[in-house]
Amino acid sequence: MNLLIDVLSGLCLLAGSFLCLTGAIGLVRLPDMFCRLHAASLNETLGTPLILLGLILQVGLTLTSAKLALIVLFVLATNPTATHAMSRAALHSGERPIVDPEAQEKSSSKS
Amino acid sequence: MLLSLLLAVAIAALRLRDLFAVVMLFGIYSLLTALFFMDLDAVDVAFTEAAVGAGVSTILLLAALRLVGRYEKPHRHNPLLPLVVVCATGAALIYGLSDAPRFGDANAPAQTHVAPRYLSEGPAETGLPNVVTAVLASYRGFDTLGETVVVFTAGLAVLLLLGMSSPSPIPDFGSEDDQRMQRHAAKGLIPFILLYALYVQFHGDFGAGGGFQAGVIFAAGLVLYDLVLGHLHTRQVIQDGLLIRLGALGVLIYGCVGLYSLLSGQPYLDYSALAKDPVHGQHLGILLVELGVGLTVFSIITLIYYAFSARRVKA
């Protein structure tokens, strides 16, 4: 039973840290602000609860793990709201996402 | 590792001209500093740094940025003389530090004078497991009274300089349709934040926390309310006049606890006069004193935020 919990928690931690790392790599490498927003926040909103879930499995059922579960709920509730607020603010101030100009010309020439 | 990140952030903050970006880099700076404090096992300090540095300071700096320009104006003086002065001062400081005891040295004067007594007798004398709160509120209670009065004076100064009413009507955001999501999220989260502030206030006796941190978190919850739902609603919830009175009430509570001890024949702020059993008296005194501190800190930070955000246009 202990081995099962250890393996599960290790898997959760591994998956969560992989997601967080790829989110950060996407933040650096992607060309446009909206692309970066999409990649980074999606990865982070899943990666953070996974890492905290792995931690909860390791800690066991105590007050600490209850508080960690509260952090998970909080992050799940606030991260998408913050992402929405950021994209709305960027859109309002005039930033526009990059769309492939060649594909646009092809579609306009077809129709 | 953390130090190098800190240095990189500081250098970047110096080089940038866009002050919004600098404010955000300062937010990252205080996050890194809080990690430092956690690493040095100073949890209460990390708590306060998190609440004040990354939260309230950033918000107040942004509110101040609205009144001054967004971009740093180019310098007009020669940077050579300031560089010489800074290098000379830094060299003098490093030379002076070379005589100081090593970090964490057990024989350093700071560790051998009163610190062992606080650590060994603190929990027994005051009844609190958290030595930081015991030192802050009981052993060094007079210092904390001074700090609370300083916070209150800062609020008074801001009131005198800025006032809380605005000279021109303020455009009220928060009622537009596509902000429904933010409003709903905030409405769900604000009670939780305020509840957490109360938890921190009363849990400070046993874990990290205390009056200062609780006041800041409470103010942060109200700031979120103001940001998302508009200033009209917020000023209906907590009126301007109420804030300064709450701040004064906090200082009054603190002072009156000391006065009660004085009138009972004990020295000023000796809490053992508050109950029959000295330990109970200490516990009660610390509870009341932290309440006073929390009230004052909350009301003054909210007051400063109101004062800054009431000025929407450059004077």
Next chain:
Amino acid sequence: MLVATLIALFLSMVLILLRAFAGPSVYDRVLAVNMFGTKTVLVIAVGGYALGWTSYVDVALLYAMINFIGTIAVLRFFEATAPEQATPDESNGEPRP
């Protein structure tokens, strides 16, 4: 495994700092600060458990809240201050419906 998580989180922090330094627009920097805050929450939680810090969960919970409030505040203030910066001649895409 915890050590590997901590190393991955530190690497992410360095990458996020790169974006915070280099981001051409303010929104890139706001995104970077928001992500940095979440990574800090994770480092405090994982590092606190691994290195045995006291009361680390309270600090992590506080940071999650402050991070959110800070992000919303920056976006509000920036929106209220900055004039409309739309540059229709430079944008090369359609706005999302």
